[in-house]
Amino acid sequence: MKRFLILLAFFIPLTIVAQNITITGNVSSDIESLPSVNIIEKGTTNGVVSDFNGNYTITVKQNATLVFSFLGYETKEIAVQGKKKINVILKEDNSFLNEIVVEGFAGVVGQARRRAESIQSIPESVVTMTATEIENAGITNLQSFSAQVPNVNFNTSQNVGVNFVTVRGIPQIRNGEAPISFVIDGVTVPDSNLLNQELFDLAMVEVVKGPQGALYGKNAIAGAINIVTKKPTNSFRNKVNIGYASGNTIKGQGAFSGPIVKDKVYYRVSGSYRKSDGLFYNITNETPPDYFDDYSARGQLFFNVTDDFKITLSGQYNNINGGGLYYHIPANGASTVDPNEIDDVVATSDVLGKAFLKNLFAFAKLEYDFENMKLQSVTSYNKAERNGTGDLDHSAAPILLQDQDSNSEVFNQEFRLSSKDTSSKISWDLGAFYQRNERYLRTLAQADFGFFAPPFAPTGTFSDLGVSDFTNTYNTIALFGFLDYKLSDKVTLSFGLRYDNDQIEQVNPALNSEDSKNDSEIQPKFSISYAPYKDVLLFANYGRGYRVGGFNAQKTTIFDREYQAETSDNYELGFKSSWWNNRFILNIAAFYTNLNNQQQYGLQLTPPNIILGNYNYDRSSIKGFEVDMKLRVSKYLDIIASYGAVDASIKEAGRAGDTDRTPFNGVRTPFVPQDSFNVSLQSNVPVSESVSLRGILNLKGTGEILWHEELPDLKSPRYNLLDLRFGANFNKKLDITLWGANILDEKYAQEFYSSQSIGGPGQDLIWLGNPATYGVELSYKF
Template identity: 35%
Template sequence: MKKNCARGLLPALAILALAPPATAQGAMGREPRSATAFELEEIVVTARKRVERLQDVPDSITALSASALEERGVEGIGDVLDFVPGLSMAQGQNPGTVTISARGISQVRNGEAPVAIVIDGVQLSSPNQITQELYDLERVEVLKGPQGALYGRNAIAGAINIVTREPGNDPEFTARAELANGGDRKLRLAGSGALVEDKVLVRASLGWRNFDGLIRNRTLDRKADFQEEWTGRARVIVKPTDDVSIDLRGSFSNLEAGAAYYVALPDGMPNNTSIPVLADVLGDGFRRLRDVSAKLDYEVGGGTITAVTAYSSTHEFFHEDLDWLPQSILEASQDLRVEAVSQELRFTSDATGPLRYVVGAYWLDTDREVRTEVFANVGGSMLSVADTPEANRNRALAGFGQLNYDIAEGTELTLAMRYDTDRRRQTDPRTGITRQKSFDAWQPKASISYRLDADMMAYATWAKGFRSGGFNAPSGVFAPVFRAEDANSYELGLKSEMLDRRVVLNLSAYSTKYDNQQTFLLDATTGAQGIVNIARATARGLEAELTARLARGLDANASVSLIDSGIDDFDGTGLYKGNQVPYVNGWSYALGLSYTTDLPGGSSLTSRVDYTANGDLSFHVDNDDKRSPVHLVDLRLSWETGPLTLTGYVKNLFDERYSVEFFAREFIGTAQDIRWPNEPRRLGLEAVWRF
């Protein structure tokens, strides 16, 4: 490991080294929890489609409870991943475009995420839904490693399970208002109660944000990162009998925002943050999200039948400067429309015996239309010079099952399998030419866990993951078809609780062989965007997560990730062999400290500091352009008295500047390199009223 990498990791490793060894227990199995004031909060998860203690699940999982989410100011998936070792997310171009990297497997532009994202049992059908705001949450669970057996074809590197708050019988209402620099105003309302006690329960939330922006376009003298959004969510749970529960959900999001405020750079300077946004066109766009779902749970002899039906629509449009210079040369626009209908049916056995299992089937039907148009300045007028429409139809079917069997006291065997078939069709509206191709894969998983004592468990896992291939837009620039990806992963892990459960320490080591990795290219002269495959790559890593209650009211957390990723074979010629996989941090860590103290009059004060660090990463397969390590510090101070909580916060305390995205001209066909700037320092005040 490089010296600067080792120096960067020393603070995290020092904290992890302070964790004391586990004390021996006389009996195998989980002992009842004692009720001391020093115990850490116990977290339950539904990662395996049933309720279990986090520390009893033989998978690498990071889970944040409602209190942890609020204490850390989480407002989106990107905020969650800041605290998860080995995972990261970068947002650029427009509000719906993201790049998620998980254990050396990255997302590509126009491609699907390497992690399945599920909200209240419904998987997101489009990556353009990922950046929606998250609030009124009960829990977020991040599963790492291939999770395709239960979560499907896009869980090649993991899954994110998001659980919103359920309605209850007791009436409750929460109002949340926030002011921050850049003219940022937010208001969120949430209410819950029973229409018929124990039979019809309702919860609804509404959010509004208006943000003037912090990043200035120097040419136009206007803020480039403005945003206005309305969001809403409603949930009705109907329980006609003791054995039947019907969960009805709906949500919407209307977002208007700045887009594509890239900065043109001299060659090979991805860390040059001194040049401002200079485009002569103010990029802007909108996104409309609509989601409805119905979930039926029917308890029968031996288990529960669950049926989940969902519909979602995504409409996104943006217009941008395509030369990113003060001169009027090129512009572009893109219109995206996605509609999806899904149906899942499964049976989950009771957890009363040594054998527990889940079996089910899944169906997804997706329509996706994209139109990309490029305009050029011809004689002082912007004229269309390239128009690339495409219409895609995707039908996916899957059958899956997983069983857990206690083969001996303290020893559990897990066997799982899923078969996916993904039938894709693309039509060129200009010519009527249609392409069709099917992508099929088996996704097995086997795991064995063994309790060393009541508070320590070791496990070993082998799993295969799959992400479907697809079609590039019919441009004539890129190959018509990009291949499906496959991941073959091995993992060893250790989960432990120590010092009367005041300390939790989880460790894991993994190795993943990765075939046909998808990577993104852009030809700016034609507007064509394409995905090509890296033949073979490898990722090996170590992860550690520590949570500790150091004293009454004083909690600490630390996480570390080390990833050694490399391209084994790019295209069979030796090109780029041994290079780092793009958008993968070789090392990262997060440190947090929180202290709560009681004040006179029944109030309390909570202070929190979080420090995250990410090592250098390569933006392209040639590794010529790398981002320097990024170090960020966030502060929060909350005063709670009765129903009122006031919080002041600072994000990016030292106003660190870096490139979230970078594209070298050699890979996108432009006249210059471009970068996407990060969000500057944020200062804000939030008030929450609960009654």
Template identity: 30%
Template structure:
């Protein structure tokens, strides 16, 4: 059997996985938990998911396993009104939630919290997911509890804690493009009923899924490659350790992790032009034509370290929590700078960050009508960027600094941020509950920008008061409606040549949550309106003689949206999910923006860049028993994602795309064998197109598939 026929067989098998659950008869209980069984902690206390008056999508450990979620994209693609875009660097991605997107050089629009520690930038969040207990995605501003990074929402990741018994797992995966991943974890009590430990880690490798369209053999000083060769190889190793003490009132958790990665960089290509020398908008998504045509394969070296100490003490009426976290990332990228077969320009980039966080909070205990939480937060952070763009030196080894530099810039920003916050709920009646919250954030920044021999010093203070008010009403057991007013804040900052302002948002939301048919059907929905001020928009200017990155603010944008999530369990072994997200953005005011962006005077009434107007998801999971101790588990997910514009003028747009993932697993109590596939329809789209100059684009990931084996003990 040929490689092509094997790929065709695997694709058809995985596509069938999504349909099989609808055809099989009733049998055993499916592993995915229902919404009514899930406990969430995203509001910094344990609550039943269906009793939380927020729109929250939850991925339990079973769902993570069944859907083969191994990274950020894995769960983002299953969440309404949330999209992720790859960039030209392996370890950086951008998120868009409810019409609010990421700007390069700015904070993400979504707070990303791992085991209680808030990570600080896009460079921290795109890591492999390993040994995860639960992922919670809250949509809507979460400024009261999470501050300036939560203008659109929050993502809360909880890793698996050490257990009371010796246990562990080992898993191996192999897929196309010579992709493989080996992962394992072991947990054990060190001192009975007191001290516990858990260690986990993984190693992964791939030759890369994106191929070259050019011939690099003419430039012998660089990696030799020919048309069709893979140009985005990637490998990464990670180890994480946890030590936890559990006493009667005191709990102490110490965690640390280390990641070492060698990835790829700068695999962009230039969108074709028509006979008149203008961009051919109809070919934006034709990422295979012409494809990557650079004369060298870029590289990315990444080191990531983090650690945290969490101390919880139960005083009876209240609990005290102290969370201390430190994280650092070191990234060095080198690659082609002109993205043509000619040896003209190379680029050398460094992105380094160090972040220290400290949070202390008090939380009321019990089930009294009045419950509250109050605390303080401090962050000390330094971001360092170096960018060198210059003529390629064909005599140096790959990875050296470009010679004859046309741009040599260092940018260092020191940030000192602090916040005070509080939130309280009160049961006005047995059915009516009121919530009020307030947070003050302050972020002081000092920036030093060195461009050639010019040294520029700047400082700024960004601050905001973020109130929240909510009423929720329980009409009956399992049915609740709520109305929320909340605010969001994202700090401003500095780019290579500009300072941009902070963003604010005012969010008005009406929603309901309901369970029906004896908890066989759950329906959650909300409608929202966002008054969005000073939207941050980044841009890249790329021409044969100049390269510049910057950011501007769009004074006013309105966002109208709707979300619907449905989970049904028609039989004990079958679970079906569906979700719809709508986000209609409307630019209401533009000011005198950067001249490099061109004429934006006609942008009033346009859609915001990088925002899909809709997402639709449909998924199914079915567990079919083969014997008393063996099951066959089918999981399939379909996603339709609306297109979005890349520019404020709304001239460059990617099309709507359909994506299918599937997994079939043979499972016993201890071992699992599985076939899996992602983007099985091989839908190809551009995820980024630069605003002016040479229209550089980044392609999405093509189809991948493979086999997996795991053993639990």
């Protein structure tokens, strides 16, 4: 009898589980997929929301009824009746147009923790934009997206693919790793050259701040950026977009999706083309130096092999050609310039810079659903080739030239096992990851010796000054796990752990040398969240971040042969809330970060050689806070605002190469804006059932920036950029938009290089942000 009771006690839970069923599906309108739709098991509190592509997964009783509800659409109820897949099409509620009641903001779903969740319910600082918000705000790349996010600054410089992203006081360095993980459709793209590619046909873009190593692995020391593209659909949906803007800029985009075999095989093909003559002017060769020609294409195939087994194949190609090295120099032949006074700076190079970036990115994703878990395999390949050539003296005289290749070839393999029972108190992920990353860097500087000494060589006889030519190879193996446990309806604990091991090798023909070293790090993450009320969340978390080290071209007086891995310990307190029936959303976070071996970029000028390299500060620290707010003042007016401030400073600069850097103790960290803010007024006015108008006025402010620790008094001042967009939509299909960016024509520096920082000859160099630009766009869905 005792054994029978024990067996009965064991089988009762299994019987309860067997009575449940996990359902997947998609929610859409007649035109497009619908994100953030509420799906509730009727008569219970068990519910989920559809993700950025309208997909959902929910575990319910076999005899349950699902209720689908979404703002502006009719609510729909569907009995489960043992079905494992339920696709739903919601119809618009036309009476919504005439309602006087002001509705609150719809919930937003993100992927900060590698699974679809409401961003208001997770203990992370996250900013997420849906497809509609991306289109309305005119987001075309990560630089335009970062303008909406506090404590995130994204600049470009020099050539196509040279990017500088700073997140919460942690900057990117030249020829090194970005401080964030860059993820497209769940696949890591480990090349910072690709960060600012053209964004098109997107379902979601988001940034999650703070170290995310436990979830994303190495180099997510300051956070992660998730890009989610729109997926193939089981019905035909198409969209085209054309535009014209300042600088004789033309733009064309298209996306086409539908079934190849109904319910079994779907496709999606999308592409983007953008060409511009340029916005600046070079007074020496009388040619705009910032021309570009950018085309990209993406193809996706989705195979619904069975209800439990699915395959996704995706490939993307980018080809960008443009001007390069169009630095602006001081006017009237001066060697230095005050970064506060850059109105009259113009390009004077005698050589028209040229640059290109070609990239192939492809992956295969296999997913198999077990009863209460999912197994996923992702295999990806990425190859990028980048080159920039042009003037190195940046003057009208033919003195110096430069040529640089920066290529990468990466193979990734990840296996991930995840829970999927939405009714359980525990959710978890386990996985393993392998990556092989080969990165080639060749930098060549040349001098016209005939210009310097005509008696000894004819003008036009160029000789090499300094050469770096090496390949760094990273072989990475990682194991990771993450657990989310609901102690109660109000308290949730989260714990993640990841171990990364990097074997780093360099082959350097210029030095006839081969070197190797090993970097490894355990990256834990711990969070606790408390929800005292339905729409209020308090959280605290700790996370460790890790940015891999590497080898320089050679040792110099200011940096060593190698630079060390960078680690961080981050502590954060946060508050998320929704008030007034979701008409007012307020999120606040404060953070403190200790950094060990923070990486920094240096340039060694020892004529005739010019050598680039990276070095470390022994210890630095960051403290700061940020506030995000959404307010629906009326049915037709929203105010979106955010503010962030950081205090990032070097505590112990240490020693690099033969240089004692301790005099820089206490100096602010270079490239970090002191603060940033964003204020946006947004309005959407339905004129009739078929016509609606919208307008967005956006002001973005970026605080004072220090460029070199050696020159703590040389800073760029605050600048503010004002953007405006106005559009009209007809029948939810045709959209016309007029827009202006930086309409006050603010002059500001994206990068400021001072010749004083290396104590050698030359001029100050400034990479300017774009002047005022205006354009018009038309899009049509069918």
